[in-house]
Amino acid sequence: MICGDCDKAILPGEPYRTYNIPSPSGPGTTVYFHTRSCKKVPVQTTQGPIRRH
Ligand SMILES: [Zn+2]
Secondary structure (H helix, E strand, O other): OEEOOOOOEOOOOOOEEEEEEOOOOOOOEEEEEEOOOOOOOOOOOOOOOOOOO
């Protein structure tokens, strides 16, 4: 399982919580989070750094 906050693996035995995102079409998505506070990674855009050719 990967934590949705810090994007790190949730190790076996570590407390975690789940959050279900229902989807109107098909099964919902379950995301996992560490129960303890962890470092949230900033949301990155799919675009890379702007380069000028
Ligand atoms: Zn985490």
